[in-house]
Amino acid sequence: MKKLFVLCAIAGFTAAVHAAPEAPAKNSQQSKMATCNAEAAGKKGDERKAFMKECLSAKPAAPVTQQDKMKMCNADAAGKKGDERKAFMKECLSAKK
Structure with missing residues (x-):
């Protein structure tokens, strides 16, 4: 009975470890979006849209x-x-x- 309990515990732990989603690394577009969003703080409406369009389309x-x-x-x-x-x-x- 103890062996069965230990095996179930190990199986459950292994499944939990493998099922835990990893945080995906940010790609360059996501990084650019975060940067542009931070810079656009305080802008609203058409001004924000124009700024975001310009910022996101800018080449590094x-x-x-x-x-x-x-x-x-x-x-x-x-x-x-x-x-x-x-x-x-x-x-x-x-x-x-």
């Missing part, structure tokens, strides 16, 4: 590649030479943009 900014950074830093370093240029380029390329 393209990440700056290392090659793009190099081009920008080279342009900014025009006229600098030697150690001054080297120090400037090091700081410019390591800066977060």
